[in-house]
Amino acid sequence: MIAKWFDERLDLKKFKEKFLNKAFPAHPTFLFGEIALFSFITLVITGIFLGLFYEPSTGQVSLFGAMVPAAYASVVKIDLLPMGVIIRRIHHWSAMIMIAAIIAHLARVYFTSAYRKPREINWLIGLSLLAVTLGAAFTGYLLPYSQFSVTATSIAYYIAKSVPWAGDWISRLLFNGEFPAHGTVPRFFFLHVMLIPIGLITLIGAHLLVLVKQKHTEPKANSKRKAAQGGRRLIGIPVWPEQSYISVSLFFFLLFVVVLMATYIPLNPIERYGPPSPVTPVMRPDWYFLPIYGFLKLIPGDLSFTLLGSKITPEAIGGVFFPGILALILVAIPFLDRASSPQNYIENPLHRPFMTSSGIAGAMLLFMTTVSGYIDVLHIAPASMAIYVVVVTAAAWVVSYLLLRLYSRAAKKGEHVKS
Amino acid sequence: MVETDSEGRDKKVTRRQFARGFVLAALAAATGSLLSFLKLLAPSKKGGGYVATVAAGDRLVYAGGNRQGSLLKASEFKAGDAVLVYPEGKSGNEANLVQLIRLEESEFKAPTRKELTDQGFVAYSAICTHLGCIVGWIKDKKDPEASYIECPCHNSIFNPEQGARVMGGPAPIPLAQIGVKVSADGTLVFTSGFSGPIGPQV
Numbered sequence: 001m002i003a004k005w006f007d008e009r010l011d012l013k014k015f016k017e018k019f020l021n022k023a024f025p026a027h028p029t030f031l032f033g034e035i036a037l038f039s040f041i042t043l044v045i046t047g048i049f050l051g052l053f054y055e056p057s058t059g060q061v062s063l064f065g066a067m068v069p070a071a072y073a074s075v076v077k078i079d080l081l082p083m084g085v086i087i088r089r090i091h092h093w094s095a096m097i098m099i100a101a102i103i104a105h106l107a108r109v110y111f112t113s114a115y116r117k118p119r120e121i122n123w124l125i126g127l128s129l130l131a132v133t134l135g136a137a138f139t140g141y142l143l144p145y146s147q148f149s150v151t152a153t154s155i156a157y158y159i160a161k162s163v164p165w166a167g168d169w170i171s172r173l174l175f176n177g178e179f180p181a182h183g184t185v186p187r188f189f190f191l192h193v194m195l196i197p198i199g200l201i202t203l204i205g206a207h208l209l210v211l212v213k214q215k216h217t218e219p220k221a222n223s224k225r226k227a228a229q230g231g232r233r234l235i236g237i238p239v240w241p242e243q244s245y246i247s248v249s250l251f252f253f254l255l256f257v258v259v260l261m262a263t264y265i266p267l268n269p270i271e272r273y274g275p276p277s278p279v280t281p282v283m284r285p286d287w288y289f290l291p292i293y294g295f296l297k298l299i300p301g302d303l304s305f306t307l308l309g310s311k312i313t314p315e316a317i318g319g320v321f322f323p324g325i326l327a328l329i330l331v332a333i334p335f336l337d338r339a340s341s342p343q344n345y346i347e348n349p350l351h352r353p354f355m356t357s358s359g360i361a362g363a364m365l366l367f368m369t370t371v372s373g374y375i376d377v378l379h380i381a382p383a384s385m386a387i388y389v390v391v392v393t394a395a396a397w398v399v400s401y402l403l404l405r406l407y408s409r410a411a412k413k414g415e416h417v418k419s
Numbered sequence: 420m421v422e423t424d425s426e427g428r429d430k431k432v433t434r435r436q437f438a439r440g441f442v443l444a445a446l447a448a449a450t451g452s453l454l455s456f457l458k459l460l461a462p463s464k465k466g467g468g469y470v471a472t473v474a475a476g477d478r479l480v481y482a483g484g485n486r487q488g489s490l491l492k493a494s495e496f497k498a499g500d501a502v503l504v505y506p507e508g509k510s511g512n513e514a515n516l517v518q519l520i521r522l523e524e525s526e527f528k529a530p531t532r533k534e535l536t537d538q539g540f541v542a543y544s545a546i547c548t549h550l551g552c553i554v555g556w557i558k559d560k561k562d563p564e565a566s567y568i569e570c571p572c573h574n575s576i577f578n579p580e581q582g583a584r585v586m587g588g589p590a591p592i593p594l595a596q597i598g599v600k601v602s603a604d605g606t607l608v609f610t611s612g613f614s615g616p617i618g619p620q621v
Contacts, residue, residue, distance in 0.1 A: 162621040173461035
């Protein structure tokens with residue numbers, strides 16, 4: 001009845017035919033993107049709750065008889081609200097899951113070469129999504145204004161300042177002055193709750209629009225069935241009702257897992273870090289910043305040189321060039337590994353020795369630089385750790401490449417015998 | 420006479436060309452006027468950075484803990500002890516934060532400036548020269564001589580017996596030394612400013 005009323009006015013049948021019948025290739029590795037999207041939705045909802053109580057100011061206020069920054073006091077008060085601490089933890093956990101899901105999604109696209117023509121645009125939008133999400137996570141670090149927040153942000157401020165040529169200006173632009181400046185918290189707050197979410201929503205929308213237009217890649221096994229049907233259409237399940245049931249179940253199951261973790265695993269206990277004080281505790285960033293954190297520990301202090309009139313410091317090498325070069329490589333991938341005609345099928349990673357072993361080596365590099373973040377606990381000298389990083393990364397590449405070459409040759413021979 | 424191109428067409432500007440040029444000019448003007456905002460967004464006002472205001476004659480007080488703000492007594496420190504201190508009345512400025520250490524007087528080697536030490540007390544800026552974290556004192560209880568200054572953030576290690584020379588890690592330069600002496604009433608007093616640059620060297 002109501003559906004009919006709307007249908008008569010909005011021609012919903014046409015909409016249903018066009019969009020709700022869109023085919024999804026049912027494959028479990030195709031759900032990482034959805035997990036990222038659902039985490040984002042959870043982040044927005046919990047973020048709205050937190051935003052209603054948070055006070056973006058470093059002005060001193062009284063809290064239980066002590067003078068602390070207003071931002072810190074407001075987060076302590078959020079923790080004291082009924083369910084407050086749980087909602088703050090759900091927010092933090094969802095951020096970590098969102099980043100993990102984006103990285104898993106990126107790895108899936110990389111290893112199946114789904115970034116090739118015609119999907120280069122969505123590869124780049126996806127990378128922007130990762131970058132902006134990391135920006136959201138980073139600006140969120142500062143907001144509770146605990147000792148942890150201030151130390152982490154201060155380190156980032158000096159990394160930004162170490163950017164060659166433009167560092168001074170870039171750092172003042174991002175941090176609204178020289179950190180710790182009074183303007184930093186309001187600026188990060190606005191970035192975190194307004195500009196970055198708008199950017200994410202825009203990018204997610206673009207990502208999905210391109211996806212709907214281009215359709216998913218699909219397993220190669222579909223090609224024979226499709227040829228038999230003589231059609232160009234993708235084989236899969238429709239958005240409504242099959243895929244929607246899967247997605248809705250996934251969302252609620254994810255929410256269940258996140259609430260469970262938030263309830264039992266404490267995160268960012270600001271009461272324990274306390275307000276900013278003149279003692280830096282031993283602390284590490286969340287896992288997604290560990291490779292940069294670890295890499296910074298490996299650069300010897302005397303490794304600096306002058307390039308085109310600007311001093312290249314160890315901080316710039318570890319905090320700017322290392323992530324910058326990794327990002328450039330990711331951006332360049334679809335333009336280096338090109339396809340001449342549009343590719344719509346999943347490539348088997350086992351049949352692409354060079355790209356797959358490069359991906360494994362890249363993952364190993366990130367893992368080893370993460371381990372480098374723990375050299376103080378492992379009692380490894382930075383110089384030896386740097387050697388381990390290089391050796392293990394190179395070994396991962398060589399071993400996986402040789403194994404994959406052997407495998408793909410054997411597979412080809414097998415095919416030959418069969419035919 | 421009207422100018423014409425090789426195919427005899429009128430060389431005057433067409434309506435479309437004019438419209439395109441007009442839009443581009445408007446865009447350029449608007450963008451240009453907005454550029455001034457970039458300067459506004461990146462204030463140059465000195466709200467941070469490390470500018471120490473500690474001076475000779477300032478007395479040393481505890482920087483944290485239960486006795487925050489109270490005067491240090493030399494007699495309470497043995498060789499191997501260390502504490503974070505501020506110059507009295509100047510604790511609002513983190514640049515003034517100092518790592519005070521007591522060692523055996525005989526252990527000081529170059530490039531420590533011995534004239535800035537007194538009765539084994541030596542003091543260095545507590546701001547790591549890498550990325551600005553506050554350094555800590557890693558005390559080896561069995562072998563006090565094996566104790567060292569370490570930054571908790573990226574594990575830069577400084578040798579307090581050798582002018583806070585960088586022994587390992589990413590810090591580019593030593594921590595700046597600052598003069599201290601034990602005064603007649605047993606409290607400690609700064610006798611100089613910092614001997615070199617403090618804070619991150621970026």
